[in-house]
Amino acid sequence: MSLHFRTLKYNFYLCQRLTSWRNSQFKTVRKFSLSNSQGRYGDWIYSPEVSEALNAKKPVVALESTIICHGMPYPQNFETALTVENIVRENGSIPATIAILDGKINVGLTSSGLEKLAKMGQQAVKVSRRDLALTISQGLTGATTVAGTMAIAHRAGIKIFVTGGIGGVHRDGENTMDVSADLTELGRTPVTVVCAGVKSILDIEKTLEYLETQGVTVATFGDSADFPAFFTPKSGFKSPSNLPTIRECAALINANTNLELNSGILIAVPIPENEAAEAKEVHNAIESSLKGIANKGIRGKDITPYLLKRVNDITRGRSLKSNIALIKNNAMVGSQIAKCLAELGYSSKNMKEELIEKADSSSLLIIGGSSMDITSTLNPIESKNHSFYHTSSPGFVKQSAGGVGRNIAETAHKLSANPLLISAVGNDLAGCWLIENMKKIGMDTKGIEVVENQKTAIYNAINDPYGQLVCAVADMNIFDSISSENVTKFIESNKPKLVCFDGNISVECMKTILDICDKNKISTFFEPTSVPKSFKILKDQLLFSKLLTTHALTYITPNIYELKAMYYEAEKYGYFNFDNHLWFQKLDELNIGQKFRTDVERIITKHPKLLFLQNDGILVQVVNFLPYLPNIIVKLGENGILMAQALDELKSNFETKQDNKIEFVIPKRQKKGGTRFRYFEPILLDPQKHINSSGAGDSFVGALISGLMLHSDSNIDKVIDIAQKVAVMTLQSHNSVSEHINSDLLNL
Structure with a gap:
């Protein structure tokens, strides 16, 4: 009750401003009738498009924002973000790019919000799960990583999340203990991540082992179980299974939900062959870039953006072109899965329908x-x-x-x-x-x-x-x-x-x-x-x-x-x-x-x-x-x-x-x-x-x-x-x- 007493003085001020309402001055009151078109719920802001879709149980696909700020330069990052959102729409789902703007969690961004992030680039805080509370409490603007996006998407009721590639166990991780929070998030958050596998700058074998330890279901989409290596469709390692069709992917997610496993799913989508970067060229660029990390003292969350930029410079932009291509492909596949999942239903019986029937x-x-x-x-x-x-x-x-x-x-x-x-x-x-x-x-x-x-x-x-x-x-x-x-x-x-x-x-x-x-x-x-x-x-x-x-x-x-x-x-x-x-x-x-x-x-x-x-x-x-x-x-x-x-x-x-x-x-x-x-x-x-x-x-x-x-x-x-x-x-x-x-x- 004390909370309401503390608002009393402010309410008295409003009384003074709104006295005209009591005197039938309805035209004045109309000034206070502006609706909140963004759908503000506490510290969360849902875009009108996403809010309507969630309420109507339409398929929604979450998109991360780190890829905008830390994955590629402006204006390519902005143009790519708009293109990816449109691909999601064209394939029957609603895009929900997730970010933190001025301390507020945004589920779904307007074009101006996307451009603001794109122009900020690396000035935006890189926000994983551990950084969420700090970023919000200090009113900062941040781009969410895979882990940060998954945590927010789950609480927003979004089941499908599309990204480029997830983080993993870094090379020499057995000594440095440098393991991405993406992997533990997949182990505890029931969101399906559709991506092009693990970034090839990481230790893919150890990453797959770690995902198994976390109880994460991993499958490759397509005819082969070959696990992709981000820029290339094959890494030399296999997924535990492969899912040839969109419907099989949706059925897997539906079963995971019904079993209440409370763990995520990783669906790896190989980059199309005609868009893949030459494996040898990328491998050589990565090895060259890794040598510079120790000399420059780069560590932690700064390693990945540094390596991606360095590899892009060495390959003269060919790796960036492949990066953009694979994100678009992932968006298409992820949106189709979300649409199919909505048709199947997130579970055997929608809770609302059960209430109505009873x-x-x-x-x-x-x-x-x-x-x-x-x-x-x-x-x-x-x-x-x-x-x-x-x-x-x-x-x-x-x-x-x-x-x-x-x-x-x-x-x-x-x-x-x-x-x-x-x-x-x-x-x-x-x-x-x-x-x-x-x-x-x-x-x-x-x-x-x-x-x-x-x-x-x-x-x-x-x-x-x-x-x-x-x-x-x-x-x-x-x-x-x-x-x-x-x-x-x-x-x-x-x-x-x-x-x-x-x-x-x-x-x-x-x-x-x-x-x-x-x-x-x-x-x-x-x-x-x-x-x-x-x-x-x-x-x-x-x-x-x-x-x-x-x-x-x-x-x-x-x-x-x-x-x-x-x-x-x-x-x-x-x-x-x-x-x-x-x-x-x-x-x-x-x-x-x-x-x-x-x-x-x-x-x-x-x-x-x-x-x-x-x-x-x-x-x-x-x-x-x-x-x-x-x-x-x-x-x-x-x-x-x-x-x-x-x-x-x-x-x-x-x-x-x-x-x-x-x-x-x-x-x-x-x-x-x-x-x-x-x-x-x-x-x-x-x-x-x-x-x-x-x-x-x-x-x-x-x-x-x-x-x-x-x-x-x-x-x-x-x-x-x-x-x-x-x-x-x-x-x-x-x-x-x-x-x-x-x-x-x-x-x-």
Whole structure:
């Protein structure tokens, strides 16, 4: 808990900067909505391409960076790196060049990142396993060796690693004890290394003996078991076996994984004969270079780059040409193996598929965020001159299970709607605590994925002394890990009646949900979550425009700030332009003309408290969205609820005379059905009993979708009444969802 107290001063500063959010200045908030396109997870940075591939279980090939900085000069190193990455892509896999940039582990580099390393050359630290912690702690830039790359690739979930050649036992190693860390890494890390064997400057015979001692499976790819010598296809030594086909290589890796041997595999790929350097020329160059090592005092990790450069100089570039050729060949073979392995599956049963097969069928799926909530509530100000800013202040700090999707799911669970939550947490203390917390109250956790090398989401809120939110910091990057493929499997497996999703998930995931639910006639429900996240549903213009005809998005529950922000964003995309003929046609069918305006004026005259609906533009914003979204339920905070529906059929049994509801209905023009607006007054609450705003809106949504599941949509008015009561219960609780919510509340 002390960690969160230490961030308090910084949060007060953010409060001062974000006060405008509280005053409805949504344009200012939009400045804070920039997404992290690189996929930052703590000290790890995944490129968008690699992140998407790992989430979708596409084949990924790791590439080392030492070969860029210490293997060849600029610009050949940069050009080769780009070419190798393209070869990997062309053969059906995604390249993930691994390096450390400014103390951050990068899994996948942009073109600019590759060029930065290429130009640094030997100024970049050469990073093996032993150097990882030091390089990161000092914020240095480093190029990873075979051992360093393997260690990172394994933790990133990458099974295949392509390089030029591995290190080994140096000549006279029995006396110097100079043995590359690559060999011990292969003995303890279950990553397959595809390479052109061992560099010919080393003692190949002793290297193969050492690999046997480490329990490493060694095989030559092709028709022969001849073990290659980097620049040449034959070293004079044999591998224990040879694998003639790509599929046999993938099958070997699959078997190694299923046996849980936890050791690596070395697949040696001989350089093509037409690209090989003359063996005698290379041998003579190596012998000549070795004589200079002792005289120059070169030792340790500096020996290999020195020898490679010296051999290249002696052979007048022919060895470098062969070096580049063999790397390209290895990339082609390694990528094909990775693709085949993905088709076989990393193991006989993918863990996610097992979870889905075991999951009980649920009619209600909730897809979204689960987080640890840290809520800080300030004590009342004792002096008018006292300021909370730039100092520590007394208050109450509460840690609770949170996250919009999780809060909605907990509410639905307590109301006996049998929800299944699909979400993601990190493999850390917060993630373990969240899962245990959900299990403790009986929630189904089969849909919660534990993601390696990512941290659990944190929502850190500051409340004023009266429980009103002043500002909050939300670290939610992990939810990009909720993949479209995983969501599709859960929907197809459960065949739910309703799928609810929040704004934390990716645009691609939202698109998948709407597409599959539209095809299967499944109702959908979108909770926008926050102003910045509410924009996501609008970003795919083809998707949103299709809603005019499909109405694939059945329900949406924005608050007034989210609605306003979405409205102006939609205007920017041209969704409300009059030359958008289909939208204008649908709007015209709603028959919202002069009579509507007259009815509004009449109702406001009778109920002056509703003037804000007109003055704040809320009615106009809702009307413009109705052709796209048939059921818009606006959370007005302390002012109640506004519901707008574009109905195919107008029922005669609407409850129009209840005191806490104000309603007007407009028949469609020349068609069945019509538009229905209904206002629900707020439930009054003593301000002293208002403890916490976080989670109240989520509780409302959880109760609403539960009511829609357990009762027909014709009872939506009564369900909204209950949902308001449930939200008020959470307002009076220190938890994100009130502990007093129970299934008896949904008895109509």
